[in-house]
Amino acid sequence: MALADLDDAARNEDGIATAVNILKQRFGERCSTGQSIREQHSHTMTYIPAQLPDAVIFAQSTEEVAEITRVCHEHHVPIIPFGTGTSLEGGVNAPNGGISIDLMQMDKILEVSAEDLDVTLQPGVTREALNEHLRDQGLFFPIDPGANASLGGMVATRASGTNAVRYGTMRDNVVSLTVVTADGSIVKTASRARKSSAGYDLTRLMVGSEGTLGIITEMVLRLHGIPETITSGVCQFPSVDAACNATIMAMQCGLPMARIELLDALMVRCMNDYSKTSFADRPCLFIEFHGTPASVDEQTQSFAAIAEEFGGTSIDWVSSTEERSKMWKARHDAYYAMLAHRPGSQGIATDACVPISKLAECVSETVADVERLGLIAPVIGHVGDGNFHVSPLVMMDDADEVARAEEMIERLNLRTIAMGGTCTGEHGVGQGKRRFLRLEHGTGHAMMRAIKDALDPNNIMNPGKVV
Amino acid sequence: MALADLDDAARNEDGIATAVNILKQRFGERCSTGQSIREQHSHTMTYIPAQLPDAVIFAQSTEEVAEITRVCHEHHVPIIPFGTGTSLEGGVNAPNGGISIDLMQMDKILEVSAEDLDVTLQPGVTREALNEHLRDQGLFFPIDPGANASLGGMVATRASGTNAVRYGTMRDNVVSLTVVTADGSIVKTASRARKSSAGYDLTRLMVGSEGTLGIITEMVLRLHGIPETITSGVCQFPSVDAACNATIMAMQCGLPMARIELLDALMVRCMNDYSKTSFADRPCLFIEFHGTPASVDEQTQSFAAIAEEFGGTSIDWVSSTEERSKMWKARHDAYYAMLAHRPGSQGIATDACVPISKLAECVSETVADVERLGLIAPVIGHVGDGNFHVSPLVMMDDADEVARAEEMIERLNLRTIAMGGTCTGEHGVGQGKRRFLRLEHGTGHAMMRAIKDALDPNNIMNPGKVV
Numbered sequence: 035m036a037l038a039d040l041d042d043a044a045r046n047e048d049g050i051a052t053a054v055n056i057l058k059q060r061f062g063e064r065c066s067t068g069q070s071i072r073e074q075h076s077h078t079m080t081y082i083p084a085q086l087p088d089a090v091i092f093a094q095s096t097e098e099v100a101e102i103t104r105v106c107h108e109h110h111v112p113i114i115p116f117g118t119g120t121s122l123e124g125g126v127n128a129p130n131g132g133i134s135i136d137l138m139q140m141d142k143i144l145e146v147s148a149e150d151l152d153v154t155l156q157p158g159v160t161r162e163a164l165n166e167h168l169r170d171q172g173l174f175f176p177i178d179p180g181a182n183a184s185l186g187g188m189v190a191t192r193a194s195g196t197n198a199v200r201y202g203t204m205r206d207n208v209v210s211l212t213v214v215t216a217d218g219s220i221v222k223t224a225s226r227a228r229k230s231s232a233g234y235d236l237t238r239l240m241v242g243s244e245g246t247l248g249i250i251t252e253m254v255l256r257l258h259g260i261p262e263t264i265t266s267g268v269c270q271f272p273s274v275d276a277a278c279n280a281t282i283m284a285m286q287c288g289l290p291m292a293r294i295e296l297l298d299a300l301m302v303r304c305m306n307d308y309s310k311t312s313f314a315d316r317p318c319l320f321i322e323f324h325g326t327p328a329s330v331d332e333q334t335q336s337f338a339a340i341a342e343e344f345g346g347t348s349i350d351w352v353s354s355t356e357e358r359s360k361m362w363k364a365r366h367d368a369y370y371a372m373l374a375h376r377p378g379s380q381g382i383a384t385d386a387c388v389p390i391s392k393l394a395e396c397v398s399e400t401v402a403d404v405e406r407l408g409l410i411a412p413v414i415g416h417v418g419d420g421n422f423h424v425s426p427l428v429m430m431d432d433a434d435e436v437a438r439a440e441e442m443i444e445r446l447n448l449r450t451i452a453m454g455g456t457c458t459g460e461h462g463v464g465q466g467k468r469r470f471l472r473l474e475h476g477t478g479h480a481m482m483r484a485i486k487d488a489l490d491p492n493n494i495m496n497p498g499k500v501v
Numbered sequence: 502m503a504l505a506d507l508d509d510a511a512r513n514e515d516g517i518a519t520a521v522n523i524l525k526q527r528f529g530e531r532c533s534t535g536q537s538i539r540e541q542h543s544h545t546m547t548y549i550p551a552q553l554p555d556a557v558i559f560a561q562s563t564e565e566v567a568e569i570t571r572v573c574h575e576h577h578v579p580i581i582p583f584g585t586g587t588s589l590e591g592g593v594n595a596p597n598g599g600i601s602i603d604l605m606q607m608d609k610i611l612e613v614s615a616e617d618l619d620v621t622l623q624p625g626v627t628r629e630a631l632n633e634h635l636r637d638q639g640l641f642f643p644i645d646p647g648a649n650a651s652l653g654g655m656v657a658t659r660a661s662g663t664n665a666v667r668y669g670t671m672r673d674n675v676v677s678l679t680v681v682t683a684d685g686s687i688v689k690t691a692s693r694a695r696k697s698s699a700g701y702d703l704t705r706l707m708v709g710s711e712g713t714l715g716i717i718t719e720m721v722l723r724l725h726g727i728p729e730t731i732t733s734g735v736c737q738f739p740s741v742d743a744a745c746n747a748t749i750m751a752m753q754c755g756l757p758m759a760r761i762e763l764l765d766a767l768m769v770r771c772m773n774d775y776s777k778t779s780f781a782d783r784p785c786l787f788i789e790f791h792g793t794p795a796s797v798d799e800q801t802q803s804f805a806a807i808a809e810e811f812g813g814t815s816i817d818w819v820s821s822t823e824e825r826s827k828m829w830k831a832r833h834d835a836y837y838a839m840l841a842h843r844p845g846s847q848g849i850a851t852d853a854c855v856p857i858s859k860l861a862e863c864v865s866e867t868v869a870d871v872e873r874l875g876l877i878a879p880v881i882g883h884v885g886d887g888n889f890h891v892s893p894l895v896m897m898d899d900a901d902e903v904a905r906a907e908e909m910i911e912r913l914n915l916r917t918i919a920m921g922g923t924c925t926g927e928h929g930v931g932q933g934k935r936r937f938l939r940l941e942h943g944t945g946h947a948m949m950r951a952i953k954d955a956l957d958p959n960n961i962m963n964p965g966k967v968v
Contacts (some may be wrong), residue, residue, distance in 0.1 A: 147856070203696050219947070221947075228886045229926050231923075231928060233709070233945075233946070238672070243701055326796070332793055460698050476688075486701075
């Protein structure tokens with residue numbers, strides 16, 4: 035499909051054969067060349083075709099990752115880091131073959147410091163496992179991309195999700211990383227201090243680099259106290275536009291929303307069918323507030339007043355933990371709900387993020403395109419950040435429909451860039467958005483390329499992704 | 502003095518002469534080679550000796566900066582960006598000569614977007630000028646390093662200051678930058694979207710790079726609504742230790758402190774003398790809360806309870822804008838107050854930042870060193886971030902005293918690094934902390950060097966600083 039950039043340099047057959055041989059001897063059964071394992075490690079959740087690695091190694095320590103990397107460095111063999119395989123943009127594909135390093139056995143939580151509000155852990159810990167571990171201490175890690183992704187993968191893609199409007203993205207919640215670089219060196223990107231002016235921000239350079247500059251093998255993440263009070267609710271609006279405008283107003287008023295999620299009527303229908311919920315199928319906002327009882331009370335009143343101004347219904351408040359979990363579980367399963375809505379179709383995720391002043395305009399022009407092109411494409415979004423996903427559900431064997439979806443996506447990304455936004459708010463570039471990255475960044479793309487060439491001169495770190 | 506790294510490659514006399522000639526012709530009176538102008542543009546607020554540039558150009562646009570850079574690129578001539586000259590670490594010195602680009606005529610606020618809570622502006626705008634401009638719109642820019650620095654300089658050093666505990670540092674409050682790179686290209690680091698996963702984080706790479714990777718010529722910064730209620734206060738403690746421990750507890754409890762500043766008894770005496778204030782000369786915390794009336798009320802009550810637990814006095818609350826301004830003005834003038842305390846002395850700024858769990862220990866071991874070595878060194882700090890400044894006031898012609906100050910500072914930085922902290926929380930590296938940067942970052946320093954070599958292969962961008 036024309037949307038993704040799958041091409042790259044040719045395979046280095048001799049180097050790969052030699053490296054696989056060495057690594058098989060070294061890692062024994064933890065180095066697998068079986069077809070099904072290799073298929074699992076190229077599987078992505080997207081329309082992008084699978085490209086298999088030549089071997090998969092289940093690494094257990096930073097030193098092992100460094101050792102594998104040194105072998106691959108010597109023989110110029112690609113390395114593709116692998117977590118839960120929930121990338122939406124082909125991030126774990128192996129276009130030139132090479133070694134997939136599965137990091138899911140590196141799943142230890144090494145130290146929780148309640149005093150410093152941070153945790154030191156390995157990249158294979160998932161966000162749900164971390165929060166399970168933290169619960170007794172009254173702490174949590176807020177970033178929540180929906181999927182129960184590995185935290186290493188979330189760092190690598192600069193993930194965010196529903197809570198980012200309040201707690202920031204992975205960019206804001208990583209204190210320090212341990213990274214294995216292209217020559218097998220081990221680099222600690224920063225100290226554990228809350229802030230620093232000590233040289234270049236290597237931590238932020240690695241966050242979002244999708245394995246193309248180094249492999250993350252240990253992390254220090256910021257934690258937050260579980261709020262005393264959490265209140266969620268649903269508010270229906272007469273139109274997607276009205277819901278966007280209420281969001282803009284809430285953000286402008288400085289309401290510290292913990293979550294503010296847009297769903298259009300079609301998305302609500304998909305969700306009701308899949309998750310057996312019974313929300314009115316009208317455009318709505320799923321919202322949540324965190325704080326002390328008094329401050330949550332203030333916030334909910336302020337929001338209700340804003341919603342009313344834009345024609346919103348009175349808000350259905352949800353306070354019990356059980357009901358709240360059900361509501362957000364339904365939200366998290368949105369991707370599966372969409373796919374179930376049109377059996378046999380493939381959902382093509384888009385990830386536009388614009389300055390919030392442009393949100394209503396960007397969403398409504400996109401929805402107009404969807405209608406004009408006769409596509410089926412639910413809308414869902416983290417609208418407090420100006421980020422929304424319009425996902426055409428496409429029968430991939432219908433060339434005409436595929437072409438119409440391409441047109442819609444092309445126009446969406448160009449519109450987003452023209453409005454001062456980005457083609458990817460949280461999914462990452464992978465193979466799927468390389469062309470748009472070039473359009474979005476212009477001369478900045480050349481700077482990214484220079485950094486990539488400097489830190490990975492042989493282009494072995496997850497080649498064919500990002501730049 | 503041994504603390505700073507002043508050495509570097511030799512001067513490129515021919516290249517400099519040629520470039521100065523070309524630039525004088527091009528910029529006329531805006532290119533000055535007069536001694537006093539050159540002295541002003543190497544003046545730093547520190548013990549580090551001045552090293553003069555060969556010419557100073559007052560630039561007026563991104564295109565002019567690019568033009569100057571292309572000339573310097575061709576002739577391999579150093580470029581040193583200059584703002585208000587308030588660097589504490591020799592950031593504006595010209596160890597190999599070259600061209601100082603004064604950016605203070607680029608002082609336009611180009612666009613305020615209240616909807617997007619951001620502002621587009623030039624680097625020569627100072628933080629006070631920006632806040633003056635914003636006041637009528639109910640917005641403010643929170644980062645406040647004390648000095649009325651230029652915002653470009655604050656981006657370049659990743660500045661922070663008193664409000665960072667609540668609002669983050671410059672790292673967290675820059676949306677996008679326009680940067681002129683070493684070959685004279687103009688790069689926009691990011692879109693105006695609130696979040697992005699579009700490739701490497703060029704914005705964060707430039708924030709804190711101190712002019713060594715590029716010259717910042719335009720910026721988009723994040724704004725915040727002026728809080729409905731602001732309440733400040735002062736609370737005395739029986740010891741510095743007790744004040745640190747109260748801070749740790751307040752942070753752990755998730756109290757959203759807007760400011761929490763430690764002053765030791767000596768610092769309070771300096772301040773009272775200089776600013777004609779009358780605070781009790783005991784260790785104390787200057788605190789501030791932002792929010793709605795109800796939430797500020799909750800916060801002040803919670804803090805009072807914590808302070809009491811650690812032997813703090815009842816808090817002297819300050820609500821009137823006038824009194825509050827006086828209190829924080831005194832805090833901001835701390836550096837001048839220290840110098841006035843010992844006429845003829847030079848204050849050597851230190852900038853340790855440790856995980857907050859280590860704060861009390863790090864401060865008390867440092868104070869013990871100060872006493873053992875017979876130094877005079879007030880303590881002041883942004884303790885909510887684990888960041889504190891112990892500044893020996895040194896008679897620089899007393900070799901023995903200088904040596905004792907060096908010993909104290911060396912031990913402080915090594916202690917800080919050993920405790921998982923950083924040698925510079927907010928001042929930057931400049932010439933003063935290069936040696937400690939190497940110690941702190943180890944293999945990470947080599948990665949910084951590789952980035953520097955890739956983006957500035959001829960080492961013309963503020964050479965002799967940071968890496």
